[in-house]
């Protein structure tokens with residue numbers, strides 16, 4: 366009854382929500398109200414829509430205006446990395462807001478100090494996406510080094526030539542020096558998988574040394590300029606922070622080998638994209654494999670997508686059904702624990 370009243374109120378004051386919003390509840394106002402940003406994978410969606418302890422509001426549109434309107438008066442919000450959590454959203458929600466849970470390990474879309482200042486608890490989803498992202502990173506590295514983009518196109522466009530000694534030749538990983546920028550969970554998981562490729566050297570740059578993982582993986586800590594100068598392959602796995610924003614720009618690309626391959630599966634804004642395009646066009650570096658861009662989605666006529674030496678994926682690092690379910694379940698666990706005032710499994 367209350368739910369239908371609330372839905373009627375929303376429909377009256379915000380008619381465009383009629384098609385895109387569902388309030389899912391069976392009972393009273395004493396239950397905390399939770400805003401779910403759009404959808405979740407099937408099992409976790411079933412779990413949250415049947416969770417008896419909450420009153421669920423689900424947005425299915427992508428408009429910010431709608432999201433702000435739906436956030437009004439809620440106690441918890443489950444977001445994705447696509448929703449900016451800033452003062453505007455926190456103001457729209459109001460002072461009763463207790464918890465924001467993001468279905469992502471990265472939280473550069475969240476203004477953490479603003480949430481802390483209002484006593485809003487935050488959860489994210491580390492660990493559960495490490496393997497999927499590391500696997501994708503290796504796949505993207507191979508796709509870039511062995512020119513999968515061009516090779517996949519050739520049979521379809523009639524450009525498949527008779528076998529010749531040099532056609533469609535790429536670069537082999539054997540004996541190469543790989544430099545990892547960022548040596549956290551995902552960087553280490555990538556390094557573990559790289560052990561299979563008979564590399565020459567494994568280098569890493571990170572704010573602090575990680576002697577345990579580095580010792581196990583035979584990885585050497587170097588300052589970034591030396592890592593860039595020595596690496597045949599540079600792989601970015603660090604978080605986007607004020608320190609890493611636009612870390613890769615003309616100055617850094619020009620410290621790399623002209624044969625270098627650059628891989629980024631972290632965040633698009635770690636790279637000054639125009640500088641990367643310039644570096645790929647003028648031969649400052651050889652090729653790039655990107656699972657992340659700035660912006661996302663990248664417009665389909667974007668210059669980066671015209672370059673043969675750029676392999677661009679649409680941010681699919683964690684995109685396996687197992688991992689997406691695990692991320693969503695962890696995000697729900699964080700949300701429910703935060704609402705209950707209990708310890709959250711992964712609190713930022």
Ligand SMILES: O=C(O)C(=O)CO
Pocket residue numbers: 446468469470471472494680681682683684
């Ligand atoms: O969880 C994250 O931060 C992601 O980028 C998902 O792929």
